[in-house]
Amino acid sequence: MGRREFSAERRSLGSYYTSRSVADVLCSWAIRNCDDRILEPSFGGCEFITSVSSRLEMLGERNPLKNVFGADIDPKAFAALDATHPNALARNFRHGDFLGMTVQDLTGSGVDVVIGNPPYVRHHAISEDVFAKASRLRDSKLAHLPMQANLWAFFVIHACSFLRPHGRMAWVLPQNYFYASYAKSVRRFLRQNFRSTVEIEIRQHLFESEGAAEKSVLVFCDDWCPGADLEGSVRRYYADGIDAVPSLLLVAGEGSSELTGNKLLCAGSRTLRLGQICDVRIGTVLGDSRFFLFDSARADEHGIDPALLRLAVTKASIVQGLSVSASHLANAFHSGKKVAVLDTAVGSDDSVQRYLSLMPQSKIDDNVTFGKRPIWHQPFGSSYRIDAFFTGMSHLFPRLALNPHNLRCTNALYELQFKGNLGEPQKLQLPLSMISAFGQLSSEIEGRPYGSGLLKHEPSDVRRIQVLSVEAETGEIVAAFNRADVVMRKGDFEAATSIADDFFIAHGAFSSGDVVDFKARANAKRRERLRSRVKRA
Numbered sequence: 094m095g096r097r098e099f100s101a102e103r104r105s106l107g108s109y110y111t112s113r114s115v116a117d118v119l120c121s122w123a124i125r126n127c128d129d130r131i132l133e134p135s136f137g138g139c140e141f142i143t144s145v146s147s148r149l150e151m152l153g154e155r156n157p158l159k160n161v162f163g164a165d166i167d168p169k170a171f172a173a174l175d176a177t178h179p180n181a182l183a184r185n186f187r188h189g190d191f192l193g194m195t196v197q198d199l200t201g202s203g204v205d206v207v208i209g210n211p212p213y214v215r216h217h218a219i220s221e222d223v224f225a226k227a228s229r230l231r232d233s234k235l236a237h238l239p240m241q242a243n244l245w246a247f248f249v250i251h252a253c254s255f256l257r258p259h260g261r262m263a264w265v266l267p268q269n270y271f272y273a274s275y276a277k278s279v280r281r282f283l284r285q286n287f288r289s290t291v292e293i294e295i296r297q298h299l300f301e302s303e304g305a306a307e308k309s310v311l312v313f314c315d316d317w318c319p320g321a322d323l324e325g326s327v328r329r330y331y332a333d334g335i336d337a338v339p340s341l342l343l344v345a346g347e348g349s350s351e352l353t354g355n356k357l358l359c360a361g362s363r364t365l366r367l368g369q370i371c372d373v374r375i376g377t378v379l380g381d382s383r384f385f386l387f388d389s390a391r392a393d394e395h396g397i398d399p400a401l402l403r404l405a406v407t408k409a410s411i412v413q414g415l416s417v418s419a420s421h422l423a424n425a426f427h428s429g430k431k432v433a434v435l436d437t438a439v440g441s442d443d444s445v446q447r448y449l450s451l452m453p454q455s456k457i458d459d460n461v462t463f464g465k466r467p468i469w470h471q472p473f474g475s476s477y478r479i480d481a482f483f484t485g486m487s488h489l490f491p492r493l494a495l496n497p498h499n500l501r502c503t504n505a506l507y508e509l510q511f512k513g514n515l516g517e518p519q520k521l522q523l524p525l526s527m528i529s530a531f532g533q534l535s536s537e538i539e540g541r542p543y544g545s546g547l548l549k550h551e552p553s554d555v556r557r558i559q560v561l562s563v564e565a566e567t568g569e570i571v572a573a574f575n576r577a578d579v580v581m582r583k584g585d586f587e588a589a590t591s592i593a594d595d596f597f598i599a600h601g602a603f604s605s606g607d608v609v610d611f612k613a614r615a616n617a618k619r620r621e622r623l624r625s626r627v628k629r630a
Contacts, residue, residue, distance in 0.1 A: 111137075111210045111265055115311075116144035118338050119263040122313055123206045127154035130204040132255050134191040134211065134248060136163035137170050139177045141209050146178065158182065162200045164191040192226040192247055196255055203257035210265040211248035219244055235282055242275040243267070249279060253286065253317065262287075262314040268294065270310045272541045277553065283325075288316035290327045291345045296621060297334040308621075311338060313345075331538060331614070368556025370519075371480065371509045375552065376406075376502035379434065379472050380462030384452060386431040396444040399426065402433035403473065406502040409484035409492075415524035415578040416495040417482060434501075438471040473501050481509040481523065485550045486543065489586060489619075491536050493527040495520060507555060519562050521574045526560040528577065528586070529593035530611035531603060535559040537618035546623045563600040570596075 120141070124131060127149055133141045142163065149157035158178060163186045165171070171188060174181055187199050196203060219227065224240075227247045231238050235250050245266055252262065270276050271294070283290050291313040316325075330341045367373070379385045386407060392399050404422040406412065411425060411432060425432045437445060449470055463469035482502050484492045493509070502508060511520070526532045536548065539557045543549035550558075573596040580588040594608050603611075 111140050112335075113140050113144060114335050115265060116140045117147070118335055119208055119265070119311065119313075120144040120148040121339070122342055123208050123261050123263040124148045124152070125261075126205075127152040128160065129206050130160045130200065130202075130257075131162065131206040131208060132200060132204045132252070133161070133163045133209045134207065134252055134255075135209055136165050136174065136186070137167065137210075139170070139173050142174065142178060142181070145208070158185070161185060162204065163187070164189065164194060164199060166190050190223055190226060192223060192230055192251055200255060203260070204255050205257055205260050207252040207255060207260070207262045208264070211245040211252075213267050214244035235278060238278040238282075239275040242279075243269065243273070245270075246275060246279050250282060253282075253319070256317045256319075258317060258319070260317040262312070262317075264312045266310045266312055268308045268310055270312065272551075272554075280327075283312075283314055284327055285323055285325070286317060286319055286321065287314040288318060288323060288325045289345075290314050290325060291342060292327065292329045293338055293341055294329070294331050295335060295338075296332065296617065313342065329538075331618075333617075364559045364561055366556060367509075367558045367560055369512075370515060370560075371511045373483070373552045373555045374508045374510070376482075376504045376506050376508055377473055378462050378504045380460050380469075381452075381456075382407075382503070385435050385472060387426075387433040387435065388429050388431045389427045390429065391431070392433065395448050397435075397448060398442070398444070399433065401435075401440045401442065401445055403436040403439050403501060404432055405434045405473075405500060406482055406506055407432050407434070408505050409486060412482060412484055412492050412494045412506070413584075414494065414582045415492075415528075415574060416497060417500060419498045419500065422500065434472065434503075436471055436473055437468065438473065478510055479508045480511045480515075480520070483507040483509055483550075483555055485552075485555070487548050488546075489548075490533040490615075491527065491540070491548065491550055491555075493524050495524060507552060518565065518567050518570050521570045522562050523560055525570075525573060525577060525593045525596060526562075527558075528581070528589050529561070529597055530590060530608045530615065531561060531597070532558070532593075533590070534611045534615040534618075537615050537622075542622040548619075548622060561597055561602050563597060563602050565596075565600050 124145065129149070131145055133145065136142050142158075142161065145161055146157040149161075158181045161181070163174075165186075166189060168188060171186065174186060187194060191199075223244070227242075227244070228240060230247055230251050231240065234254065238246060238250065249262075249264060249266075256262070270279070270292070280290075293311045293313075295309050295311065297308075328345045330345070332338055332341060387397070387402055389399065392402060404419060404426065406417055406422070408430075411417070411422070411430065414421075422432045435445070435448070437449075457463055457469055460469070466472065466474065479496050479499060479501065481496050482494045483506060485505075485507050527536070535558050536550070539554045540548045540550045541554070573592055577589045577592040580592065594605075597603060598605055598608070
């Protein structure tokens, strides 16, 4: 059977042909001794088996496949095995669904290495039999893994049970390893049970020739310590192609920075993830935006005094500078922007009551959001502190804007509440860091493409974004903040970025050469976003 025909049939099982170059990189990292016992749980076209054999031969093993085990649900995989490795031990390779196999069934005892490219099958396409096995596996090994998970997630979790203590895993996984909500459970499981995990997103589309346009993530897990409840190290990198991966693995072994790959930031700077310094929440869901939102003309139409409306940030486009004030929103309100929200907690009079009567009782009763409120026409509920806003959807880069007047926002944005006693100098540096070349690259790395090439950030993505904090005189920080704020409001984003970059360069956060690198990498990610838009179109 030709490779093209074989690959087409494998795609129907959620499997994609892995190139020899990719398999070689994973095997070179994972296989460290000639007597390692190795499992490939979905061996398919045998590229991993070939790479495993070559790696073991290089390490001095004369009979390289004696301790190599495999499984596959596709009978044609065994035809490929016979053709490429006629000396493979038949008893080491089992035909069937890996999720239904045990250590005793397949390998007899634990293995040192699990390696491979598991099938990618969405939950609604998983067969009833496989789904039942996945459900039992989930219940016994990772109860909080949603059953909506892709099949690869169950493969990864089940494969861990085949490892000996201190064993290793290396996987080719889809990009949703980073972004799918169910994948959080998998990443947490790996972090808690392996001392070290390295994640490398490949910009190159490894399976484009196979009809899969999604990017891939290589995941390397070292030192399996089941039940230890670790907080293992996790390092994330980005590579243009597979050729860059070996050097990144060397960097990871030396404990280098996640963001800059083989470049550490200067010792005078301090990087933090946003989640370390603030809580991130989705803004208020109104339940019926058309009913609750007002501009000045609509308030006049219904005779409602603007003083009885609550000013709020209702769209990302309202965030034009590095902060949002009540005066900014008042100007927007009078210029035709719907930034005022009817909220009777502010006050009420006859005009407000007349307007409320326009909402039919049946709609009030049927509205789930209204039902969650003690009073349906008080959308913002109790008062609490909001220190800043974050735009979760953006064309160029997201914005973090300070909120000195404790305004509210709708679910078009995220609310940030600072943890502890964050000093004013550090607060002012956060918006500057976000518009810097460093911040834009971190945002591109942690975000994901959405719709027509937009950059989208879920709350978990926002928490991972790295920000800078440097030692500087408060006057210098305020001056840079104000200058950047002015040009941002004029729409000169390039000038604002230059102001932020110059500030951080002057205080040792990074060099001008680093800025060139940050911009090149951020622009490459943006082009990738636009490319994904074109492909979907």
